[in-house]
Amino acid sequence: MVASLARTERMPLTEGAWVDVCRSWLPRADEVFETMVAQVPWRADKRQMYDRLVDVPRLLHTYMIGEELPHPVLTDAREALSEHYLPELGEPFRTAGCCWYRDGRDSVAWHGDTIGRGSTRDTMVAIVSVGDPRRLQLRPRGGGESISIEMGHGDLLVMGGSCQRTWEHAVPKVAHAGPRISVQFRPFNVF
Numbered sequence: 001m002v003a004s005l006a007r008t009e010r011m012p013l014t015e016g017a018w019v020d021v022c023r024s025w026l027p028r029a030d031e032v033f034e035t036m037v038a039q040v041p042w043r044a045d046k047r048q049m050y051d052r053l054v055d056v057p058r059l060l061h062t063y064m065i066g067e068e069l070p071h072p073v074l075t076d077a078r079e080a081l082s083e084h085y086l087p088e089l090g091e092p093f094r095t096a097g098c099c100w101y102r103d104g105r106d107s108v109a110w111h112g113d114t115i116g117r118g119s120t121r122d123t124m125v126a127i128v129s130v131g132d133p134r135r136l137q138l139r140p141r142g143g144g145e146s147i148s149i150e151m152g153h154g155d156l157l158v159m160g161g162s163c164q165r166t167w168e169h170a171v172p173k174v175a176h177a178g179p180r181i182s183v184q185f186r187p188f189n190v191f
């Protein structure tokens, strides 16, 4: 069983966006990390950058709707999140995107999860983090000060409201970091 979400703290942002944080929420985080390193079918992507193909600086895998997650704690986590947020979200979390940041050179650039519904409607993306701590940064689209939230081993962070379309987020490169894995639970048709 995963811990209660009652102690989750909400940080309102602008334009109806918000972030919820619940520290040390995921149980058996060491085991989840080890299992994911060993068992997720990680892939290294490349993407076109002008006239070159460059490595995407992290390893990826997405569990689609109905696919079994690599550790039962993650299944429990998804169910607990779906139940807790149902009144506000109106639907369950369905997919689980996984990112493995191997060291401080791995990162994700500024973006919103705006493929699908996130570009036009309020939604939620719930992220659990295992491994070394990394900073998740958030900034309003169109300019403004960024905020920085450290995501530690077992921490939960939920981006909600208009966050995907009115704000952007990133995990910047750092000089020194050990491996971190993030699991992003999303509803149907949000990427």
Ligand SMILES: O=C(O)CCC(=O)C(=O)O
Pocket (backbone or CB within 6 Å): 097, 099, 108, 113, 127, 136, 169, 171, 182, 184
């Ligand atoms: O690693 C994270 O916590 C964020 C990942 C992310 O923003 C994404 O994959 O869309």
Ligand SMILES: [Fe+2]
Pocket (backbone or CB within 6 Å): 111, 112, 113, 169
């Ligand atoms: Fe994202």
